[in-house]
Amino acid sequence: MTLTFPVSIIEDRSRTSAALSAAVRSLVEALERHGTPTEHLDTPSAIQGSSRLFIQSSTIVFVIPQRDLAPGAAADDRLDELTELVQSVRAKNPYVPIYLFGELLTARRLPDDLLAEIEGVINAYEDTPDFVARTIERQAREHLETLTPPFFRALMKYANDAAYSWHCPGHNGGTAFLKSPVGSIFHGFFGEPMLRADVCSSVEDLGQLLGHSGPVAESERRAARTFGADRLFFVTNGTSTSNKIIWNSIVAEGDVVLVDRNCHKSILHAIMITGAIPIYLNPTRNRAGIIGPIPRSEFSRESIQAKIDANPFITDKSVKPRLMCITQSTYDGIVYNAAEIREMLDGEVGALHFDEAWLPHAAFHEFYRDMHAIEQDSKRTMRSPVYASQSTHKLLAGLSQASQILLRDAEEPTFRESIFNEAFLMHTSTSPQYAIIASCDVSAEMMAGPGGEALVGDALLEAVEFRRAMGRIQAELTRQDQWWFGVWGPESGPHDGLPDRAEWSLTPGAAWHGFHNVDDGFTMLDPLKVTLTTPGLTVNGEFEEFGIPGPLLTAYLAEHGVVVEKTGLYSLFLLFTIGVTKGRWNSLIAELHRFKHAIDANIPLEDCMPRFAASRPQYAQEGIADLAAKLHAAYRERDYANLSTDIYLREPEMALLPGQAWNTMTTGKVENVPVDELAGRITSVLLTPYPPGIPLVVPGERIGAHVVNYLKQEEELERLFPGFGGHTHGLVDGPNGRTVPCIVED
Secondary structure (H helix, E strand, O other): OOOOOOEEEEEOOOOOOHHHHHHHHHHHHHHHHOOOOEEEEEOOOOOOOOHHHHHOOOEEEEEEOHHHHOOOHHHHHHHHHHHHHHHHHHHHOOOOOEEEEEOOOOOOOOOHHHHOOOOEEEEOOOOOHHHHHHHHHHHHHHHHHHHOOHHHHHHHHHHHOOOOOOOOOOOOOOHHHHHOHHHHHHHHHHOHHHHHOOOOOOOHHHOEOOOOEHHHHHHHHHHHHHHOOOEEEEEOOHHHHHHHHHHHHHOOOOOEEEEEOOOOHHHHHHHHHHOOEEEEEOOOEOOOOOEOOOOHHHHOHHHHHHHHHHOOOOOOOOOOOOEEEEEOOOOOOEEEOHHHHHHHHEOOEOEEEEEOOOOOOHHHOHHHOOOOOOOOOOOOOOOOOEEEEEEOOOOOOOOOOOEEEEEEOOOOOOOOHHHHHHHHHHHOOOOOOHHHHHHHHHHHHHOOOHHHHHHHHHHHHHHHHHHHHHHHHHHHHHHOOOOOOEEEOOOOOOOOOOOOHHHHEOOOOOOOOOOOOOOOOOEEEOOOEEEEEOOOEOOOOOEOOOOOOHHHHHHHHHHOOOOOOEEEOOEEEEEOOOOOOHHHHHHHHHHHHHHHHHHHHOOEHHHHOHHHHHHOHHHOOOEHHHHHHHHHHHHHHOOHHHHHHHOOOOOOOEOOOHHHHHHHHHOOOEEEEEHHHOOOOEEOOOEEEEOOOOOOEOOOEEOOHHHHHHHHHHHHHHHHOOOOOOEEEOEEEEOOEEEEEEEOOO
8 A cells, every 4th residue: 555645835825926827837747747745735825825734745846926025025925924834834744844835946045944844946947847747756655664663564565465464363464254245234334454454473584572672662652752751661551551560560469559549440450460459559538529639649658558557458557569550641530740749659569550541632832841751851750660551542543452551660670571471462462453553653753852841732722712712601591581501621711822831730729629628739630531511510519409410411412413522410521532632622612502503492302312212202392491499309309419429428437458458359248239238248349429420439348328229219219210320340140129239247
């Protein structure tokens, strides 16, 4: 497969002479005769153009009218503007070849700043169009050949070589699918290149993910430089697997570990697998159900020692924790000052692990300075190595399950490569999906150089522009005594451009966040994590007279092609990635306006949500505003928002270690206990309410009466309003109602 990015020719035809325009057309015709795709952009001004064009061009040719080179202030301004444009292209794409095309172009008339950024100048009449076309084609080809990183380049070459394979997978480059009607549909949907690139580890030319050799290893080394790490390892089974690899390479049975109580369930699985003794660092929460930060005091030596002293499973009270793991950032976008945590805990714990599934972008923009695990130019820890696990498929451009592990060793090195590799082999498939490896490779390469900063900067700008637009609409509708949605976060101010870092820092007493235990300068909100709030509930847990529960808005948006990341009682979580565009978020605002109209007009669900109404006919005749009012009344009557927050504020009794509780599962020493009888029983599974999707009790912990009350309220709401009652993972539906697997106690 030949790469065919277009040659982009940018001409202001209102300024070019007839002769120069004819020369440009001759060049375009020559390029097309040679089979080179060309985009000839006729702009009102030669300094205007599409950002996409500048990024996705194999070569850019700016046509310079002779009048722009004439002496005088106006001509000087035009060249200054052209210089600024070329430099802005270089800020996003430092390698694309750029040529100037015109009449009588000489270095004597062109600014030095402009000459320093281009490949060359082309005089319209000195060489034939065919010669100039071949020159441009050669430069474009060389540019495209350097774009692809090592593994992706090797994979494309292998897939394009059309070699017969006698190895798995059994579809043999897609040919097996062509022997079946349904297989042919599958082949046509995914396309031959993807299927030809689906190979197995027998292809030595591609290197080995499990052995970190060949082009895979070269790409991992290249990505490590990009992310500022000593070592970087691609993982094709998601960050859940990355977390388990890190833990299995460091933690042994009986080791004490410090763990964010707000951690992902994969960390809890790692505790169960390793047999570690967890000490939890407890975050704050606001009354809108948003999980806040762990206070700074929880990381102090005194607080950690007090937890060790109080833990009955730790016999040696002088033990040093083997590992600390925190969620960075939280699901709701709270980011810690990682530099401060590294300094506080260096040498106090064996290793530092930052679960940065939601923060792989932070290394590429000054906005996140000190707020992520591994920074290339930061001070290296002395004794505790720093690990980060990142989901490049979440905010960067990896395919689903694309993940990576980053390591920055301490001044006193502790990394044991042989043990790490054994843990890697333990958790990684021997048949990795090569397209996922390639996406790890490419997503890292996209962030290299100034491109990474530009991509993250654009995402930040889109996120704050969305927030500002929502704020402007809210202010206008409030003046008209009408309702609108809110956006959780600080006032982003009337100014344009990128956000001011200071605005996003969580400060004590600030009304917007609703957290009661916040340390100045320790945490901030990532603007890319946008929590859209609906009317009905304040951050302090106060129910308002009028309300629209979040699950109803989520169901409406899904019906109309908008799928959100997660839903709270009165909130929706939107993720602004490097792929979000102005068109996308403006379309979302338009859909929110349509939802508002549906509520204000109380349109029946069968008209505004016909698919939902067909699947749940009990709501079909109901007006959408009437349903919202009934849901809101039910939530308010049960104080459901505060109930779903309070269940997290009491730390359960740990009766068994998580690993011990898991052993009872494997040996069958469990029984399913009805919800009504759960109080005081020891759970053998994770109980995880959605929302917020954070484990409430961990295997080995006793279930309190408050948890039972919550589960019963959840069950009652689901009975009254099917589809809107929430659900808790870990519950088992049976013929006599819901049960929870609990340990059989002697």
